Amino acid sequence: MSPRVVSEGDRRRRRPTKQGAVLSQRLIIDTALRLVEQHGADALSVRRLGIALGADPSALYRYFRNTDDLLLALADEFIGRSLEGWEATGDWRTDLRAMGLRIHHSYHGQPQAALLVAHRTTGRIHETRAVETILGILRDGGFPDPLAVRIYHSFADQALAFAAQDAAAAALPPAAAEADAEVWRQAYGPLPAATHPHVAATYPLLAADMSGSGYPFALELMLTALETLHPDGAGGGRRDR
Amino acid sequence: MSPRVVSEGDRRRRRPTKQGAVLSQRLIIDTALRLVEQHGADALSVRRLGIALGADPSALYRYFRNTDDLLLALADEFIGRSLEGWEATGDWRTDLRAMGLRIHHSYHGQPQAALLVAHRTTGRIHETRAVETILGILRDGGFPDPLAVRIYHSFADQALAFAAQDAAAAALPPAAAEADAEVWRQAYGPLPAATHPHVAATYPLLAADMSGSGYPFALELMLTALETLHPDGAGGGRRDR
């Protein structure tokens, strides 16, 4: 008896489905990504993916052990894409900022896969390269090793944590996402100054600010703090007091 | 015809189930939290919750409109518990720090539930009180409204994002957690200086640092940055209103 899933290298018989599609891991991953992009995260089910491929849903189990296996493959795919094409400028502020925003942005683009991978340590090639790059920015930027390592840890965790957080929001079923957005109008708007003076006083500002991600400003705050920790005093004289 | 779900105030008839349980929102939420605590986030389904309560699963729909409604109630309960007993000192640095660590800590203590809940906006009583409290710390601390709001947003998101991130790590099944820890030794330890000079140079520091959470340091960085943004320059004193 043959194992249910055959590794891609050993695959031989390319047998078309009833509807004429010739399956492969590549085709399945690409189709799944397209499905998620076009119809949202919850459109990705084995049954729907089967239909989109023109194959019986159970055929997928010839290519992936289970849906988790498939989603990890998806995640790995976009990690690769998210690191593509970045180049260092040599200024640690600029480079850290770009790195953070890039991670955050690319995870946000594929929330479903992001959710799965954001809190795992993969140790794979793209991840190790990212670690190396960020550490390099900090050490070449003049931070001593112990500080560079602590900063790396907080910087990377913060980028991933915010990315996962925002991805989770983006991956909510439409109804729940709508509800979360409405909450700021319906629950916080009517709060009276008597019981919630600070919310009442700042409500318009709040409602406007909360619609976006808190990450960009958090990143700027971190960069600001790093300037004061930099061994060269004010960190190149950008900040004054 | 009566609406399917009756608001808690208007509820009158307390009719025991076949198995003798007398349902209420309180009982349901407490049971759900216990279920998640004991058997993990995946154990929370309407059917299983019904069984745990000793009631037909569909009885839940007399108390919550749907599972999302139940989840939000769960989330708010969680927020409430994590802020129980906190008291302001009047110093915004101390208070913000305490607030952040408290959120982070309580989520870490209930990782399974935290995962389920960390990225929702509930708009309910405990959450609004938390928002009011944090905004109050910032405004009473002397930050002008537009800045206070931006800071609130990034501060709260940071605490929640890290909490979810660390909860996710703590909630991994033992086997997967072991595997993730091993990755740092097996994948990063052997990286040669030729291809990954920065990782190789700092590996002992890295391995030691990565075992903890990045949040405490990230929080300190944020507080440091806030000092420089404070209108009183070095952020010396408390401002009265």
Place this chain on the structure above:
DNA sequence: GTTTACACGTCAATGGTGTTGACGTAAGCT
């Protein structure tokens, strides 16, 4: 105390999900 209205627990059914075992066809080797 008796009556009455209806709240709410229960049942059954719907349409979704991931996953597996059995089966036979046809693909690609010899």
Place this chain on the structure above:
DNA sequence: AGCTTACGTCAACACCATTGACGTGTAAAC
């Protein structure tokens, strides 16, 4: 040309959230 067996298909299982109909028995009204 014949043989093996990979792999696409089918059917079934166990679970999921949710809803409409129903009737019991509680608590209010009298």
